[in-house]
Amino acid sequence: MEQHLIDEIIEKNDIVDVINSYIPLKKTGSNFKTRCPFHDEKTASFIVSPKKQIYKCFGCGKGGNVITFVQEYEKISFPEALQKLAERAGIAIKQLMRGKAKNSKRDLIYKIYEIATGYYHTNLVEHSPTALEYLAERNINDETLKKFKLGFALNSFGGLRNHLQRNNINEKILSSTGLFTSNNNDLFRERILFPIHSSSGRVVAFGGRKLYEEQTGGKYVNSPTTDIYTKGNELYGLFETKYSISKKDIALICEGYTDFLRLFENGFTNSVASLGTSLTAAQISILSRFTENLYMLYDGDISGRKAAVRAAGKILSNGHNAKIIALPGEDDPDSYLKKNSADDLQKLIDEAKPLAQFLYEDNVIGIDKKGKLAVLFDILNEIEDEVAKELLIQDISDAFDLSEHAVKSRIREKRPVRNDTSQDIKTESNEQYTEERDVIAMILNNKSFYKKVAQEIDSSYFLTEKNRKIYQVLAENIEKMSNLSALLSKVDDEDLRNTLSEISMMEVQKHTIDEALQALKTRKYHAELKMINEKILKDPTNIELFTKKAELKKKILKINNKVVRKTLY
Numbered sequence: 001m002e003q004h005l006i007d008e009i010i011e012k013n014d015i016v017d018v019i020n021s022y023i024p025l026k027k028t029g030s031n032f033k034t035r036c037p038f039h040d041e042k043t044a045s046f047i048v049s050p051k052k053q054i055y056k057c058f059g060c061g062k063g064g065n066v067i068t069f070v071q072e073y074e075k076i077s078f079p080e081a082l083q084k085l086a087e088r089a090g091i092a093i094k095q096l097m098r099g100k101a102k103n104s105k106r107d108l109i110y111k112i113y114e115i116a117t118g119y120y121h122t123n124l125v126e127h128s129p130t131a132l133e134y135l136a137e138r139n140i141n142d143e144t145l146k147k148f149k150l151g152f153a154l155n156s157f158g159g160l161r162n163h164l165q166r167n168n169i170n171e172k173i174l175s176s177t178g179l180f181t182s183n184n185n186d187l188f189r190e191r192i193l194f195p196i197h198s199s200s201g202r203v204v205a206f207g208g209r210k211l212y213e214e215q216t217g218g219k220y221v222n223s224p225t226t227d228i229y230t231k232g233n234e235l236y237g238l239f240e241t242k243y244s245i246s247k248k249d250i251a252l253i254c255e256g257y258t259d260f261l262r263l264f265e266n267g268f269t270n271s272v273a274s275l276g277t278s279l280t281a282a283q284i285s286i287l288s289r290f291t292e293n294l295y296m297l298y299d300g301d302i303s304g305r306k307a308a309v310r311a312a313g314k315i316l317s318n319g320h321n322a323k324i325i326a327l328p329g330e331d332d333p334d335s336y337l338k339k340n341s342a343d344d345l346q347k348l349i350d351e352a353k354p355l356a357q358f359l360y361e362d363n364v365i366g367i368d369k370k371g372k373l374a375v376l377f378d379i380l381n382e383i384e385d386e387v388a389k390e391l392l393i394q395d396i397s398d399a400f401d402l403s404e405h406a407v408k409s410r411i412r413e414k415r416p417v418r419n420d421t422s423q424d425i426k427t428e429s430n431e432q433y434t435e436e437r438d439v440i441a442m443i444l445n446n447k448s449f450y451k452k453v454a455q456e457i458d459s460s461y462f463l464t465e466k467n468r469k470i471y472q473v474l475a476e477n478i479e480k481m482s483n484l485s486a487l488l489s490k491v492d493d494e495d496l497r498n499t500l501s502e503i504s505m506m507e508v509q510k511h512t513i514d515e516a517l518q519a520l521k522t523r524k525y526h527a528e529l530k531m532i533n534e535k536i537l538k539d540p541t542n543i544e545l546f547t548k549k550a551e552l553k554k555k556i557l558k559i560n561n562k563v564v565r566k567t568l569y
């Protein structure tokens with residue numbers, strides 16, 4: 001895609017209008033503010049700047065331009081976000097299609113997962129009677145198998161690799177897909193594969209269950225973190241069940257793939273699986289887009305119940321409603337539904353208990369009343385949201401028949417913020433950071449500064465890796481850089497993009513570009529000096545080191561003189 005088209009799309013889609021169409025923004029001063037859609041928070045730290053046409057969350061660090069916002073919020077690719085925004089601004093799609101869109105790395109990895117999903121699915125349906133038999137024994141029907149694109153990895157080291165090559169996928173990308181071992185073999189072998197879809201419906205990872213007990217490796221092998229997948233950020237099944245969750249206004253959260261599939265087949269279409277026992281804040285945040293009411297439907301045994309209690313505590317402290325469904329001690333949703341009817345489970349769901357009530361009645365976990373209260377007070381003390389706190393106090397007092405006053409007396413005073421010497425050290429290291437960021441911020445504010453900076457220093461003067469990379473991006477794009485928002489589209493790495501938007505939101509310190517440059521130089525020379533001194537200690541007869549040291553000292557002196565002269569006049 002040609003850069004001028006991207007620029008046009010950015011120009012014609014005001015960032016405030018676009019973000020405001022997803023989440024309400026409030027004006028504060030020259031900026032807009034809201035609670036961040038990318039992490040859970042009580043106070044708004046998500047800032048949108050109409051002047052700079054960028055956003056930045058000071059809570060979780062996410063930042064970018066109008067395109068990256070749509071991309072992140074809708075969990076779609078860069079070209080898809082462009083397409084969407086082009087339509088919104090009435091820019092002709094044909095025009096967009098003319099320049100062949102350059103696939104970003106992320107898009108390519110999405111594509112590979114799509115191909116892999118099809119490949120594994122065909123393997124299962126056409127070539128793997130044993131695996132099909134296994135699934136049939138577990139009562140997973142054909143329709144479910146197709147809807148959730150279950151698959152099978154054959155016992156082969158190169159099946160997927162060869163298939164991708166036949167589909168003209170460049171070998172170079174394979175190592176970043178998470179689908180291969182370090183020596184380039186297929187990661188999944190002889191395993192039933194459960195594709196994990198993002199909430200928008202693209203496969204981003206696989207969970208692989210072994211087929212035979214005697215097979216080596218764990219019961220499950222899962223995709224590692226990649227450019228498109230972060231463990232703990234997705235919920236299994238959500239892409240299919242989100243509408244039902246939002247319609248029924250309740251989400252049932254179970255632990256694993258088979259629990260989920262069993263629930264789904266039995267009409268509990270408002271379910272998701274957390275894929276592991278600990279529900280993460282990111283998962284809670286995604287689910288809360290569809291409903292406030294999150295019901296834990298974990299295994300009925302001790303570890304399942306304990307995990308459900310922890311998860312419910314987390315849900316409450318994030319300001320949502322939590323209830324726990326009590327399955328019999330020996331059951332998980334899958335086994336329960338094999339022995340009982342859907343109506344039976346529905347009854348249990350209707351009887352779901354708030355956290356304190358659930359703990360009060362529990363006789364599986366095996367702690368006494370005192371222990372139960374200790375657990376609850378710990379959770380209570382973690383909650384910051386006042387309303388959520390009040391609700392839990394009421395729940396505890398009702399369940400355990402205590403006065404609210406007695407419950408409140410157990411709330412600890414917030415610890416005062418520590419004020420010790422570590423503070424000083426922190427300020428100092430922050431200061432070093434600031435100077436690098438100042439130079440970058442100044443270039444962002446005034447492109448013409450770049451020439452001066454480039455004449456005096458190179459990227460090696462940025463001692464912080466992140467800032468160094470940002471400077472390199474700036475250097476590579478300085479000619480094409482019409483504005484910051486457009487530049488952000490050039491940055492593939494999310495972390496860098498976030499830092500770049502943070503820097504551009506920063507107040508530039510009061511010093512001049514010369515002073516900032518001198519600070520950078522001084523710091524680099526001092527770091528080099530320190531290194532040379534260490535080398536000299538180890539190798540005290542090396543004349544070369546002493547010569548270098550003398551040169552460095554001269555350079556430092558020269559900078560210092562400059563600074564002195566400046567202050568004198």
Ligand code: ZN
Nearest residue numbers: 036039057060
């Ligand atoms: Zn945030």
